[in-house]
Amino acid sequence: MQLLRLLSLSSVASAAALVQPRAGGCATPEKRVEFRSLDAAAQKQYTDAVMCLATKPSGINLGLNTTLYDDFSYVHTHLNQIIHFCGQFLPWHRYFVQLYHAQLRECGYTGPMAYWDWTLDAADPAKSSIWTLLGGNGNPDKVEKTGAQEWMCVTDGPFRELRPAYREKEYAPHCLARDFFDGKERPGTMRGSAYNAQEVEFINGQKTYADFRLYLESIPHGSIHSAVGGQKGDMKPSTSPNDPLFFLHHTQIDRLWYLWQQGDAEARNKDITDDKTYPVDGTKSAVEDVLQFMGLAADIKIADVMTTQNDLLCYTY
Ligand SMILES: *[C@@H]1O[C@H](CO)[C@@H](O)[C@H](O)[C@H]1NC(C)=O
């Protein structure tokens, strides 16, 4: 018992070490880039590293019979109720992306974390050049089922062999699936007006953290999940980290928070004033609140990720 405890504590420490805390602060921050501005070799190194995650065992603290790739979905889906529609949405996902990038590095990716700036594609998202790099829509002729869920399999691009293990809390191995959908038509507009440049400008103009977070989470963030996931894709259920696109999407969400924070850094690098729970129970988020990671890494405090240039994180956009 004591030994197990020690083992699990020391491996939490080593998972956190992957994030490379820098005791001397952050002298040379990494600059994160749009995925399409990486050169072809770096894009391939990135997608190869994603595939590599699916060849590694689950982290020792989780000890699942599935892969390191699946650990991210597992943790996200088990924490779903506490990390969405409340103050910790942005800081929790900020660190989640950082942990993922640390694992990509262990799998040979040497570049900066990358984002998908979907404002560039909002006029006709189904035709985005991102799909030629990351595989496109699911193939209607290749549908799998787990329980009542149908999956429209991605059959092109670097991730066509991926087999995510979970659907929400069920063990349900299936193909990586996408289902471009705007709520009425396939693919239709893919809800592009919810994540174009004007929408982002409107959200960036919000004065309080609570308003900024709520609009960002509900409108562009949610619309991308719905538009790519549809009814038969991975981006819709709470196991959305099943789709590698999740992390490029959430890096863009993190970038928009970063840019909003730059608009009044002194106040906004400290401000997490928002509801602490969903449904709302009247309690408010505070920077001392603990963010849980279920052993994917050691838990941290919101205060640890309120800026992107500190001992734990070290990047800008
Ligand atoms: C892995 O564990 C799940 C329960 O989470 C179980 O349903 C499944 O059969 C196990 N798979 C293997 C290959 O052992």
Ligand SMILES: [Cu+2]
């Ligand atoms: Cu999430």
